[in-house]
Amino acid sequence: MKFSYFPGCSLKGTGRAYEESLLQVLQVLGVELVELEDWNCCGATAYMAVDEVKACVMASRNLAIAEKTGCKQLLAPCSACYLVLNKTKHYLHESPSVEAVIQKALKEGHLTYGGNVPVRHPLDVLVNDIGLPEIKKRVVRPLKGLKVAAYYGCQIVRPYAAFDDQYNPTTMDRLLEAIGCKLVPYPLKTRCCGGSLTGTLPEPGLLCSYILLKEAIKRGADVVSTVCPLCQFNLDCYRDKMAGRWGHEMIPDPADRNNQVPVGPRLDIPVVYFTQLLGLAFGLPEKSLGLQRGFTPLRLPPVQTAAA
């Protein structure tokens, strides 16, 4: 199995642990990735606010380069990239006026795009192409006893639900169950983390992220599993600031419902990429999965002897 790979800017910067773990995990599963030659920024959400047509032109350059290569399926692990590339495809399909501008711009760059590049998300590929039985076979250290809140965020299921249910996605839940994790009920799985507002307007932005962490703690999760570099950044790196604002709020104790406990002065719950959990289950070394890059370290429950 071979894919073109579109890392996007975050996976080369603050989200490099996502790239590290994704590459390792796919290698174990025999998936070959070819990084898209000279890829450019997808435009994310910020660019769309300045010029939506130009944003589509930026994204279409990547689609055109992918079409030129032998393996046309494009793997986009970052939620923003995944959405913008898909959105551009929709515009090309739905709006002749936008398509005309894009084609004209591509021509100027000596590129062409015929519309034949499926943009895929790793969750989709792992569950629907590779399949859970194949993944189970590779598990050498089942993550038995690890309670996980699976957080999907906005943009992989909205506005286009290409491979999962829009209201209650379950792909990641099934994947993590397959490697032995216990999924806690997490009804906020597609609620917004605040996106880039955490950096621009902390009060509303951080509140969005805080609600997510608080709920995960309240549900008794040991770890939050994410699929997006921005979600991971918001939930992991702004913890001090959230704790400073709301860390002393009292919530029901996950272990004893009759008891009230503070959310915790540091909101101590690790936030990792789902690929890091997969890598751990495959027995890959923590360092190669970028686990040391998380601000709150993940402590695994002790290995249960034998029997997977």
Added chain:
Amino acid sequence: MIELKRTIKYESDRVPGFGHEVMSVPGCEQLETCIQCGTCSGLCPLSIFMDYTPRQVMELTRSDFKQEVLRSTTIWLCASCYACTVECPKQIRITDIMYELKQRAIHEGIYPKRFPIPVLAQEFYKMSHKHGRVTENFLATILFLKTNILAAIGMWRLGLNLITHGRFPLKMEGIKRKDELGRMMAVVDQLSIDKLTDRRRAPAAGGNGQGGH
């Protein structure tokens, strides 16, 4: 004494044609059919911070209240989570309409000078053009210098943490064929200039015609 403020908009506050202009943009057409149910406002995780709720912005836009929507905090607080878009019973692409309104506000320069969200959008835009890629920590640094240096000081701890955890690249990322991307963008610029001059020419011609009568 309680300060009294007019809460109802008057006919004279309208900018006739604004709603139609927005609704003619690809993706925004469905706004015409809004039934004002308020599903968007109820779902929006950020509506509690907005001056107008998303439902109100939809009606204000459709009814030509250009100044009110372009000056609202609503358009900037939209984090593009698309919750409203997927739930709207009339399939109105609310998130895309918010994008369209943001573009217009930036284009007309209608936003508080140091308001960080439009500044971020424009710096992101500039950096992705100049380098073809965005290096987030550089972008964040520029943002704080341009909007709020005091907030930048409050971020030292985060910066330090990112450095110690190996998440703070020291090199600016970029693409090889910047000229190719530049040429492609120039095409869009040229097309929108043509469109703008067309638009300007049309009303001017109409005005002269009326003047002649």
